[in-house]
Structure formats: structure tokens, C-alpha cells
Amino acid sequence: GEDVEQSLFLSVREGDSSVINCTYTDSSSTYLYWYKQEPGAGLQLLTYIFSNMDMKQDQRLTVLLNKKDKHLSLRIADTQTGDSAIYFCAESGGSQGNLIFGKGTKLSVKP
């Protein structure tokens, strides 16, 4: 079945780059997404990448997609304390557009 896996925790120092990794199983996924969830809040879409792309850059965010290995990563440059949150990788696994989420990576940014 469809499955999305992520490492659970990442700790970085303010100003460093953060790299959050994700693997997925559904090779037919058309889009892959990164969502951010702050404590007690809903999910905020950060960025997404179409499956025929290798890379997408949006300000401090860079998404890399290795379709052969079914590996997705999110790089946050110049990580700030406000970036502390849980980051979810998701694939468009369903026929009706529903999303399959990973368990989330908790990013902690130390000053």
C-alpha cells in the first residue's frame, strides 16, 4: 500500500541549513507536498513539486526529488527559530486527490 516515511526529529542551530528527508512508495504520485504545522495549529502548505521536476526553489526553501529512489527532501536555508515546527511530507496517493501524509519531522532550532 501507499506509505510515506520521515525521520521524526531534527535539531539545528539558528543560521544553519536544515534538510528534512522523506521517502514514499507510490510511484504514480503526481505531486509531492511539504506542509508545516506549528503547535496547536492546522497545516500550512509550504511548497509542492510536480513529479516530472527534479528541483524547485522558493526563497529559503529548496525541494529535491529523486523519482528513481522515491526520495524527497526539503532544505531550509538560514534556519530561524520561527521555523521550529513539525514538517509533513505528503503524496497525492489517492484517485480523488486525497493526500497520504508521513508522520512528520519535528524541527527544533536552537539559538
Place this chain on the structure above:
Amino acid sequence: EAEVAQSPRYKITEKSQAVAFWCDPISGHATLYWYRQILGQGPELLVQFQDESVVDDSQLPKDRFSAERLKGVDSTLKIQPAELGDSAMYLCASSPGVSFTDTQYFGPGTRLTVL
């Protein structure tokens, strides 16, 4: 900026009681989703509506959960009776359609605690 509204934000109930959650999607969004997020997990789809019709409720525990979107706008998710294992965050999301290019926008969620 338009947002998905949910209420209540927090709900505490005792097991065997009935609870209901409300969601108002972004105006004009035809597709509405209810997700359940257990602590430490990612959201899991419970039910998906296209306008007023259910298009996917395969993961909805239908013996105790029900969802409706009568006029194709706002939606209600009900649990009766609530069980301890239902404690979770219930998230509503909406999108213009079901195409993969249609981004899902999430509301702030309703955190349910069942005692």
C-alpha cells in the same frame, strides 16, 4: 485572505457522549476533506466531499462517525458515541476541485479529548 474555519477549537467530552464538529470551507471550494490526526502521527483522511456528495469515506468508522455537507458548503462531522481512542485533532481542508493541481487548505482543527 480566505481561510477554512472550524469550531469548536477544543472539545472535552466523556466517553459514550455525542460530539459534533463544524467546518466552513473557503468560499467557492467544491471539495471538502475531514482528516483525523492522532498525536505524533500525520493526518489520515476520514471523508471527502465533492459538493454535497461523498466521494471517499472508506476510512470513516461508520458505526459511530457520520459526516454531512447538505448544501455543498459547510460540513458537520459527528461522533456518537465517543470512545477514548477518538481523542485526536480533527482537521478540515478544502480545495477548488480534485485535480492534483488543486491545493488543499487546512483549517486550525478541533482538538478532541475523550475522558
